[in-house]
Amino acid sequence: MFGGNGLLHNLIRSxxxxxxxxHPVGTAAMxxxxxxxxxxxxxAAYGTANVRVVDASALPFxxxxxxxxxxxxxAERVADTIKS
Numbered sequence: 665m666f667g668g669n670g671l672l673h674n675l676i677r678s679x680x681x682x683x684x685x686x687h688p689v690g691t692a693a694m695x696x697x698x699x700x701x702x703x704x705x706x707x708a709a710y711g712t713a714n715v716r717v718v719d720a721s722a723l724p725f726x727x728x729x730x731x732x733x734x735x736x737x738x739a740e741r742v743a744d745t746i747k748s
Contacts, residue, residue: 689731692721707742718742 695701697710703722709715718739720731727734 689720689723689726692717693724694722695724706745707738716742716746 692702694703703709703717707716707718707722709717720735
């Protein structure tokens with residue numbers, strides 16, 4: 665299919681070389697609005713009413729390891745905040 669010139673090998677190699685992981689974070693960062701943040705410490709989106717962002721996009725930087733435990737704990741914390 666790709667011939668004997670190593671094209672498939674090169675495609676696979678470049679795929680992993682260029683991408684260390686696919687954990688998109690920081691696109692809606694929890695930072696002060698003045699420096700480009702999108703959500704506050706309660707995950708409320710700036711300039712909105714009753715909109716919360718509770719996913720990896722709210723993390724301001726990459727987390728070591730899997731995101732699931734961090735995101736579950738944040739979701740539970742935000743749920744408690746909303747209920748109170």
